[in-house]
Every structure is written in C-alpha cells, then in structure tokens.
Amino acid sequence: MPIPAPNPLLDLPPFPAEGYADIADRLAAVLGTNNDVLLVQGEAIVALEAVATSLAQPGLGAINIVTSPYGRMFGGWLRSAGAKVTDVIAKPGLPVTLDAVRSALDANPAARLLALVHAESASGILNPLEQIAALARERGILTVIDAVASVGGHTLDTDALGLDVVVIGPQKSLGGSPGLSAISVSPAAWKLAGHAAAPAGSILSLLDHRRLWLDTGRGALPGMPSALEFWALRAALDRVEAEGLPALIARHAQAAEATRSGLVALGLKPWVAPGDASNLVTSARLPDHLAASQVLAAVHNSPGLSAGVGGIAERLVRLNHTGAGAGFEQVLANGVALGSALASLGEQVDIGASAEAVADAYRVNRTP
Numbered sequence: 001m002p003i004p005a006p007n008p009l010l011d012l013p014p015f016p017a018e019g020y021a022d023i024a025d026r027l028a029a030v031l032g033t034n035n036d037v038l039l040v041q042g043e044a045i046v047a048l049e050a051v052a053t054s055l056a057q058p059g060l061g062a063i064n065i066v067t068s069p070y071g072r073m074f075g076g077w078l079r080s081a082g083a084k085v086t087d088v089i090a091k092p093g094l095p096v097t098l099d100a101v102r103s104a105l106d107a108n109p110a111a112r113l114l115a116l117v118h119a120e121s122a123s124g125i126l127n128p129l130e131q132i133a134a135l136a137r138e139r140g141i142l143t144v145i146d147a148v149a150s151v152g153g154h155t156l157d158t159d160a161l162g163l164d165v166v167v168i169g170p171q172k173s174l175g176g177s178p179g180l181s182a183i184s185v186s187p188a189a190w191k192l193a194g195h196a197a198a199p200a201g202s203i204l205s206l207l208d209h210r211r212l213w214l215d216t217g218r219g220a221l222p223g224m225p226s227a228l229e230f231w232a233l234r235a236a237l238d239r240v241e242a243e244g245l246p247a248l249i250a251r252h253a254q255a256a257e258a259t260r261s262g263l264v265a266l267g268l269k270p271w272v273a274p275g276d277a278s279n280l281v282t283s284a285r286l287p288d289h290l291a292a293s294q295v296l297a298a299v300h301n302s303p304g305l306s307a308g309v310g311g312i313a314e315r316l317v318r319l320n321h322t323g324a325g326a327g328f329e330q331v332l333a334n335g336v337a338l339g340s341a342l343a344s345l346g347e348q349v350d351i352g353a354s355a356e357a358v359a360d361a362y363r364v365n366r367t368p
C-alpha cells in the first residue's frame with residue numbers, strides 16, 4: 001500500500017499552544033468584555049448546556065425566557081440540575097415583552113439568575129436585551145445570554161450592559177465553523193459557579209475550565225484540541241477583523257432592511273415590526289389561504305428559504321440572510337425564489353418590483 005497523499009483537512013500543522021489565549025482575547029474583543037473567555041470544544045449547544053449545568057444548583061431560583069426551542073432546552077437543563085425555574089414564554093414568533101419579564105421578576109424576588117436568547121434565527125426576532133439587562137441589574141440578578149445567533153449581526157456590549165455569562169458560536173453571523181464555541185464569565189458568575197454541587201471532572205464543568213485553562217496561564221486546553229477547528233476559528237476571526245465588526249453588523253442590518261423592502265413590494269408583510277426583528281432572518285407572513293409547506297414545495301434550490309418554527313410554522317416563510325448570506329445576491333435570490341413560488345401557486349406578485357426594491361436598498365452606501 002502506498003502512503004496516502006497529504007490532505008489539507010487531515011494533515012494539518014498542530015495549532016500553537018500560545019494561539020489559544022490569542023483566540024480567546026480576540027473573541028473577548030468581539031464580545032466587548034474584560035471577563036474571562038472560555039473556549040469550548042463543541043458546538044454552541046454544548047457550551048449552553050455547560051453553563052446551565054454548572055450554574056444551576058438545587059433550589060436556585062431562575063427566570064428563563066423562552067422565545068424558541070433553545071430557551072426551552074436551557075430551562076430543561078436548569079431544572080435537571082435542581083433549579084427552581086420560572087419560564088416566561090413569549091407569544092409564538094414574537095419577542096418577550098418587558099412587562100412579562102418585570103412581572104416574573106416581581107413574582108420571584110428570590111430569583112438569582114435570568115436567561116435570555118438575544119436574537120433568534122428560529123423566528124427572526126430580537127429580544128430587548130438592553131432593557132432586560134437593566135431590569136436584572138437593578139435587582140442584582142445574574143444574566144445568562146445566548147448570543148450565538150446575534151454576535152456579529154447585532155451590537156453586543158457585554159460589559160457595558162453588565163452581562164454575566166454570554167455564549168457565542170462562530171457559525172452564524174460570524175460566518176465560521178460550528179465546532180468551537182465560547183463563554184464569557186463575570187466574577188459574579190464565577191462566584192455562583194463555585195457552589196457545593198458544581199460539576200467537576202466533566203465536559204460540562206466551568207470550574208474545570210478555570211482549573212485547567214485559566215489557572216494554568218491559558219496554555220493547554222482541557223481535552224484534545226482540534227487543530228482543524230482552531231485554524232478555522234482563527235480564519236473566521238481574521239475575516240471578521242478584516243471587514244470590521246461594525247461593518248459586519250451594518251451588512252446584516254442592510255440585508256434585513258433590503259429583505260423587508262423586497263417583501264413589501266411583493267405584497268407580503270414581515271411578521272414582526274422592524275424594532276422587534278433580528279438582522280439575521282426575516283419571517284414573511286403568508287396570505288391566509290397559503291401554508292408554508294405548500295409554498296416551500298413550490299420553491300426549487302433556494303437554501304435561504306425555510307419554514308417557521310413552533311405553532312406559527314405554517315403561517316411563515318423564513319428568509320435567511322446571515323453570515324455570508326447577508327449580501328445583495330442572497331437577499332435578491334430569496335425574494336425572487338419566494339415570488340416565483342407564489343406566482344406558480346396563482347398569486348398576483350410583482351417579482352420585478354420586489355427585485356428593484358432590493359436593488360434600491362443596496363444602492364445606498366452603508367459602510368460605517
């Protein structure tokens with residue numbers, strides 16, 4: 001047998017040990033934080049489960065805001081670790097209201113933790129992070145933010161908002177690979193993580209990260225680092241920094257705005273008002289006599305279009321404009337594909353006007 005030829009995906013140089021701290025520092029800059037940043041070898045869902053499992057303890061009062069399946073899962077992990085969880089469940093496909101959050105906080109004065117997803121790619125909504133963070137700060141409650149989808153697509157000022165724990169992944173707006181994720185941890189969160197029932201010797205243990213990574217000078221990582229994923233994360237950060245974080249966020253905002261213009265010109269309504277909408281995904285409300293499954297069956301080769309999630313799934317089509325998709329080509333293709341599917345179902349739609357509206361939205365130079 002001849003020796004197999006080198007393969008660039010397999011025969012990689014090892015990732016340099018001093019490179020991990022550099023990656024963590026660059027992620028801290030993206031997060032706007034001086035808190036510790038932990039590198040988790042796994043997709044973001046692993047980091048979220050680690051946070052819930054490490055912070056929760058028997059009897060801990062927690063407010064868990066649910067605007068998608070991610071929030072539901074987070075509440076489940078908190079409960080499994082013994083926390084007393086109050087779910088605040090938003091209306092299907094809508095952001096949580098401040099009133100609902102305030103009521104839950106008032107009804108649970110002993111709560112010590114509040115969990116929230118910043119922006120949802122599942123429904124295309126943006127939760128009012130700043131105001132909710134202010135409510136939590138007033139009461140001295142720890143905040144845990146799932147910013148996996150929003151980082152790179154929305155402003156995320158971790159320290160300015162006093163966010164205690166923020167979980168991010170490179171695979172959405174940052175346009176990277178999903179194999180690594182990161183968690184920022186404030187001093188107050190470390191205090192809570194140090195409880196008597198905290199997991200140790202576990203892939204889900206935050207204390208293991210502190211012992212094996214922070215306390216040893218951020219050289220070796222816990223476990224066996226994947227060079228492939230670390231090179232990919234470094235490449236994603238190189239690209240984000242070359243574009244500039246403000247420009248990346250502005251590109252997502254412009255894609256969202258152009259998508260909305262195109263939808264309106266097609267005669268469709270975006271599901272939520274601009275202030276409630278994320279820059280990552282736009283949910284289009286279908287005419288009442290059409291179901292999403294019917295419309296999507298009439299679409300061909302348009303990976304940017306998908307059904308909604310949850311109880312409103314059949315009322316909505318989602319147009320994705322995240323990461324590399326946050327640009328003219330995908331926004332235009334999404335609108336044309338949706339328009340032509342509607343036309344094939346007998347709807348009166350003006351695809352040309354929609355395409356023109358998208359082009360108009362891109363004629364303006366939004367570079368910050």
Ligand SMILES: *Cc1c(COP(=O)(O)O)cnc(C)c1O
Nearest residue numbers: 043044045070117121146148149
């Ligand atoms: C994508 C996403 C995650 C992480 O999901 P993975 O399956 O790990 O990619 C978590 N939260 C939100 C809000 C997301 O959009």
